[in-house]
Amino acid sequence: MTTTTLLRFATAGSVDDGKSTLVGRLLHDSKSVLADQLEAVAHASRNRGQEAPDLALLTDGLRAEREQGITIDVAYRYFATPRRRFILADTPGHVQYTRNMVTGASTAQLAIVLVDARNGVVEQTRRHAAVAALLRVPHLVLAVNKMDLAGYTENTFAAIADEFTAYAASLGVPQVTAIPISALAGDNVVTPSSHMDWYGGPTVLEHLETVPVVTDPTAEDARFPVQYVIRPQTPAHPDYRGYAGQIASGVLTVGDEVTVLPSGRTSTISAIDALGTGVDTAFAPQSVTLRLADDLDVSRGDLIAPTATAPVPTQDVQATVCHVADKPLRVGDRVLLKHTTRTVKAIVKDIPSRLTLDDLSHHPHPGELTANDIGRITLRTAEPLALDSYHHSRRTGAFLLIDPTDGTTLTAGMAGDAQAAFSVAAAVADDEGWDF
Structure with missing residues (x-):
């Protein structure tokens, strides 16, 4: 086959x-x-x-x-x-x-x-x-x-x-x-x-x-957002505790030292179950269940990552976003931020700039973003988030902003300095006289 x-x-x-x-x-x-x-x-x-x-x-x-x-x-x-x-x-x-x-x-x-x-x-x-x-x-x-x-x-x-x-x-x-x-x-x-x-x-x-689309999973740092905690509590498995989810990137191996984020507690992968069978190694985008050597408080929304390459959780998020809702996004708005399997409360602290794609120029402090606008925003979250830069990972560097009143998706976001290429492009355009 x-x-x-x-x-x-x-x-x-x-x-x-x-x-x-x-x-x-x-x-x-x-x-x-x-x-x-x-x-x-x-x-x-x-x-x-x-x-x-x-x-x-x-x-x-x-x-x-x-x-x-x-x-x-x-x-x-x-x-x-x-x-x-x-x-x-x-x-x-x-x-x-x-x-x-x-x-x-x-x-x-x-x-x-x-x-x-x-x-x-x-x-x-x-x-x-x-x-x-x-x-x-x-x-x-x-x-x-x-x-x-x-x-x-x-x-x-x-x-x-x-x-x-x-x-x-x-x-x-x-x-x-x-x-x-x-x-x-x-x-x-x-x-x-x-x-x-x-x-x-x-x-x-x-x-x-x-066109080549298969990437080497070892080229990316491993990220495992927890979707569900499995505790069957059956006579055959009285002490079973597994953390189910889809590997977002990278490779995980039995024996790896990992950190659970945002708590920062560490442990070792003691077993990996895939389709009911134990395996030594798993890689993105497989859906697996991880078991850890230590009894840690892990729940849906946590992120498991190798200790050596784990992102640093933060409550201050800077991102490039595309506003997709008809309702404007304004400074001071309270929103929900959904990142992988985790959703937290957040507030829009600032909108430093809006990007004009026609000429790649930045309009400082527009005050709001309306439908189809792309701009930079600063958020403060109620709880720490283990965000990667979007430049580092399209999967764990992306997030959504949601209206807490009706669940409407407001904004698609890319954490980190995702617009750096446009700063370079604008400089090139100015130097070479591009007629945008």
């Missing part, structure tokens, strides 16, 4: 650049569309006066979106090829839905930014590239779409690829894979294009199937 890997990826780009059509073409040409789905799309297309099925409707599933001809919500689709399984998020192109793009890209391992070959790199292209860099999406793909409307010319593609790659480099993105495509005609999406023999790189699907 062959085990396939999983790739989570997101599409982004300006309005009408063809994101939904690209996703529809991927699904259709990879034979991941059921017959009844294709018939529903064909029926909806005929109702709109179109003779051929509009493949964009495979992702624009909401009736309101179809009627407006735009993508508003994040449309998730699941498909597979013999080489890999995929979870894709087709995100909106409008500037007022930046928060939706953040949602779709927050767990992505790869982001595809589409550009209309006739328009080149525009403001929204730069904005989406900046968000992908801010969220530390590991792989960035530039898909220069509608090459059929630009005469399939190599010079057009090369000029756009060079401009985008230079901008991405200023954001701290080391490498961009650029692919010329026509999502409507299918050129270089699943099958190579006969119209662009000057291009020798992979198709979109080929790149998605082959």
Whole structure:
């Protein structure tokens, strides 16, 4: 039996650049569309006066979106090829839905930014590239779409690829894979294009199937958020006490000296149970039960980490956030902060700056953050939190702010100096005269 890997990826780009059509073409040409789905799309297309099925409707599933001809919500689709399984998020192109793009890209391992070959790199292209860099999406793909409307010319593609790659480099993105495509005609999406023999790189699907996504778990420090304490109290196991959860990162081994946070008490891993069987070693993202040599007070929300690399708990949190709620976030607001399996009370002490993604400038002390704003905030929590820097770990460096009155998600946060790349980018832009 062959085990396939999983790739989570997101599409982004300006309005009408063809994101939904690209996703529809991927699904259709990879034979991941059921017959009844294709018939529903064909029926909806005929109702709109179109003779051929509009493949964009495979992702624009909401009736309101179809009627407006735009993508508003994040449309998730699941498909597979013999080489890999995929979870894709087709995100909106409008500037007022930046928060939706953040949602779709927050767990992505790869982001595809589409550009209309006739328009080149525009403001929204730069904005989406900046968000992908801010969220530390590991792989960035530039898909220069509608090459059929630009005469399939190599010079057009090369000029756009060079401009985008230079901008991405200023954001701290080391490498961009650029692919010329026509999502409507299918050129270089699943099958190579006969119209662009000057291009020798992979198709979109080929790149998605082959891009490396499996990371070495030993390269990251181990983190184990406790989800549940197991105490069966049966005659067979009268003294059993296990701590169940999913390993967020790294590797844990029987005999490791660990620290339970935020209490700071130390112990040794005496046993690891995986699917009811004892194992010597476990690694992310396995779900396991840890047993410790000492009888410590451990509960849901605690974090178990190797003593040598354990984060220092703090009640003062500095973070970059994207505000996703319609209700503004203001200095003095009382919120709930959810980090891994732990939720604590917190207060917004300061909002030092708001980031403008158009030119990467910082507006000092805006007083509040409104929907789609990205900015820096300072929080004071009621209890210590074992936060990592988001630069260090996308999993244990991320958190949510929640409205304590109704449970609404207010803000997605990234702890630490996550915006450092943008400070560098802004300096590069000033020095080199970039026209943002």
